[in-house]
Amino acid sequence: MSLDLAEAVLAPADQAAPAKETTTRTKRSIVPIVTALTLALLLGAWQVAATLKLVSPVFLPAPIDVAHQFVTVARDGFVDATLLQHLLASLGRVFAALLAATLVAVPIGFAIGSSPIGRGIFDPLIEILRPIPPLAYLPLVIIWFGISEPSKILIIGIAMLAPIVIATATGVKGVATDRLNAARALGATKAQLLRHVVLPSALPSILVGIRIALGTGWSTLVAAELVAASRGLGFMIQSAAQFLVTDVVIMGILVIAAVAFAFEAAIRLLERWLVPWAGKA
């Protein structure tokens, strides 16, 4: 997009506008074709390398074997659970963590965004927490809370906290003064301002925070499932790696990537449904 814009700006002035539009459109419609070709080429190279045994199958199983494992694990399972059960275990953890993180982070974000005292208390805490990688606090969480299910949810939840807090605070701070004044001049109390003006104004920003948090939480999953899990995609990959079942490892990685992609698409749909006005007014 930005490249197209640059071209449009740099294009010679005498060039006819309709012709320029056509070229831009052609260039844009080429993108998915190039993407598809790239993926097909990579897949082909991978299959060729595997067929010619250029690399040992322990390191690089053929794509067809990975696909086969997908069907096998989906049907018969791997380490006592089917693919769906592993997937549901992971999704359950991530969404439990998201729920908990949202319930904690949104009020904190409101506090930071709307009061100097709130900012004084929470801003430094969040700034300290934000850059710590989950693997660093994982041992501490185990020492404090053991290796039960809540510990795993906690690890993912901590990683989700900062993005939602920061996005919420930004949204709350960004509420237009005129909008607040308009509501006050119509008789809004403080509570009504929060409920009817600040919350809806900040909602697009909160959703952005949730989208980022979901990505962060999902990538924390494997770390969380290092801790005495018996189910989950991260656990499945680690078990497979211990037995050098590389095709299951690769299959698991691809499933994790696909789910992350689906999250992104789902939140975008949610945004279109919940805040269709965002960016328009």
Add this chain to the structure above:
Amino acid sequence: MPHLTLDSISLSYDGGAPVLANVSLGLRSGEFVVVVGRSGCGKTSLLNLAAGFVTPTSGRVLVDDAAVKGPGADRAVVFQDDALFPWLSTAENVAFGPRLAGIGAAERRRIADERLAIVGLPGLGDRPIWRLSGGQRQRVGLARALAANPTFLLMDEPLGALDAMTREAMQELLLDVWGRTQAGFLLITHGVEEALFLATRIVVMAPGPGRIVRTLAVDFGKRRLAGESARAIKASADFVAARESLLDAIFEREAA
């Protein structure tokens, strides 16, 4: 008769240079007071004081002899950038005040439809506001203010961002609405003709620090409501003369 009074107001923000110095201004119901002046003369601060958004450094803001403690539904405000709520439909925006007051959905809808008809947007209640034009949105802002049945209607350059054609139509609408209600209107504007055409009283302010330098009574709006055409009024000799004297007042210090 309800009256809004600014009594010997001075205002400075955070101990800075005074924005307003010893300003007094009254607004009674049925009046249409228009404040004009160059940029930086404190017009908007004056309106924010009347609305209760800011408190004066010294002096008093009164409604019927009671001190104003903050914003209230008796003083509705129309903003330059409409300040509508994009997550609500047009009707829900208009009925926002009644909703805060706890009025039921059916009655809110009736109020919204009625006010939308007054501002010339009948049947647009279900439209999302981001599908409205700039002029339409400004009308919705006006309808929202009217739905609160305000005693005073305060408008901060509501027509400033509109194109010339839309602005003329909106001026006629404001006169029409003013003629229908008992409310006292206070309008801030840069437009000299706008001030003359709408006001019953024009207040001229000057900057450095902001103060009132001249007050003049006019009746062109009443002539319009009596049936004379806007073009005939604006072309008439007394309108042109009044415009010259108003311009002199606004640029007094430069002329001197």
